[in-house]
Amino acid sequence: MKELLDLFLLFAKIGATTFGGGYAMIPVIEREIVDRRNWATVEELMDYYAIGQCTPGIIAINTSTFIGEKRRGIVGGIVATIGFVTPALIVITVIAAVLQNFAHYAAVQNAFAGIRVCVCILILNAIGRLWKKSVVDKKTLLIFLAVFALSVFTNTSPVILVLASAAAGIVLQQFSVSGKKDGKERSGDGK
Amino acid sequence: MIYLQLFYNFFMTGLFAIGGGLATLPFLYDLSDKTGWFTHAELANMLAISESTPGALGINMATYAGFETASFAGGVIATLGLITPGIIIILLIAKVLEKFKQNRLVQWGLYGLRAASIGLICAAALSVVQISLIHFNLIGESGLTAAELFDFKAVLFAVLLFFAMRRWNNIHPIAFIAVSAAVGIIFRFAGV
Numbered sequence: 110m111k112e113l114l115d116l117f118l119l120f121a122k123i124g125a126t127t128f129g130g131g132y133a134m135i136p137v138i139e140r141e142i143v144d145r146r147n148w149a150t151v152e153e154l155m156d157y158y159a160i161g162q163c164t165p166g167i168i169a170i171n172t173s174t175f176i177g178e179k180r181r182g183i184v185g186g187i188v189a190t191i192g193f194v195t196p197a198l199i200v201i202t203v204i205a206a207v208l209q210n211f212a213h214y215a216a217v218q219n220a221f222a223g224i225r226v227c228v229c230i231l232i233l234n235a236i237g238r239l240w241k242k243s244v245v246d247k248k249t250l251l252i253f254l255a256v257f258a259l260s261v262f263t264n265t266s267p268v269i270l271v272l273a274s275a276a277a278g279i280v281l282q283q284f285s286v287s288g289k290k291d292g293k294e295r296s297g298d299g300k
Numbered sequence: 301m302i303y304l305q306l307f308y309n310f311f312m313t314g315l316f317a318i319g320g321g322l323a324t325l326p327f328l329y330d331l332s333d334k335t336g337w338f339t340h341a342e343l344a345n346m347l348a349i350s351e352s353t354p355g356a357l358g359i360n361m362a363t364y365a366g367f368e369t370a371s372f373a374g375g376v377i378a379t380l381g382l383i384t385p386g387i388i389i390i391l392l393i394a395k396v397l398e399k400f401k402q403n404r405l406v407q408w409g410l411y412g413l414r415a416a417s418i419g420l421i422c423a424a425a426l427s428v429v430q431i432s433l434i435h436f437n438l439i440g441e442s443g444l445t446a447a448e449l450f451d452f453k454a455v456l457f458a459v460l461l462f463f464a465m466r467r468w469n470n471i472h473p474i475a476f477i478a479v480s481a482a483v484g485i486i487f488r489f490a491g492v
Binding site for chain 2: 190222225226230231240243254
């Protein structure tokens with residue numbers, strides 16, 4: 110019970126600091142889940158993000174469900190996700206009820222222009238750390254470049270990019286494994 | 301029964317909006333036409349509010365529309381409707397993933413997936429940089445000045461933040477976010 114409460118509070122904290130969409134949560138999630146608690150590895154986080162991109166629902170939500178499930182099974186997944194949406198639920202309800210012109214206040218606009226700068230740097234720092242774990246050789250560099258270029262310059266759906274990358278991973282690894290096997294057999298024949 | 305309608309409609313939105321955030325937008329427009337629970341103008345306001353509050357656009361819109369239609373309980377029910385499909389599907393995938401984690405094909409698929417993940421994150425980062433620091437989208441326009449291309453105040457602050465995070469790397473990201481909000485207000489980062 111205590112652990113479920115911890116899960117709820119932790120994801121509420123993450124939800125309260127995720128401004129401007131899913132990717133903004135990456136630095137905070139990394140700090141809380143990987144560095145502080147060792148609940149998941151950086152590699153697992155990357156898997157969650159990618160799977161979250163090609164399944165229904167919001168990436169931040171999907172990542173919360175994954176981590177909660179890993180800790181405490183199905184109930185953990187549900188509790189973590191509800192924790193994540195609770196701050197937004199409260200804030201929007203208050204805005205809908207009393208602060209209709211919230212986004213038009215100068216202080217609010219200025220504060221969030223400042224926060225966006227911070228989110229930029231936080232994400233760039235996170236990318237530096239995630240990079241080392243995911244782009245590990247020439248094959249993954251190729252996949253990275255293809256996905257990056259396609260998502261910047263075209264309107265290709267992330268669903269297609271993610272599915273194609275998984276397929277590319279399988280095909281490229283299959284080639285290199287059978288290539289190595291051939292090499293070994295050939296050198297074996299030589300003896 | 302309004303609660304059931306709210307749950308059902310946001311459940312369907314959550315089920316079909318893949319990729320999150322802005323992917324919900326076309327579904328929300330459709331919902332607005334179909335039900336009249338909120339107008340297109342309210343949806344545009346919500347986009348602005350979502351950028352300035354915690355939480356994702358889809359969730360915020362569900363809460364807002366639910367609240368407008370059926371008060372507090374409506375907001376909660378619409379939000380739960382939106383997140384339910386994702387929870388169910390991810391729980392299923394998590395179980396399958398645990399079972400087949402050692403499978404060679406799954407490992408290879410994940411190997412490709414991680415490279416895609418960082419590619420998508422970089423593309424998203426680029427769009428945040430474009431909004432708040434360097435307006436790449438203006439490149440190519442005639443008579444472009446450096447002041448239009450770079451948001452000098454923001455770029456200077458970004459460089460300071462970069463070194464501050466290097467120097468004090470054990471400080472929690474939330475602290476940096478709070479400081480940035482204050483700096484944004486003091487130095488009028490939005491120019492208003």
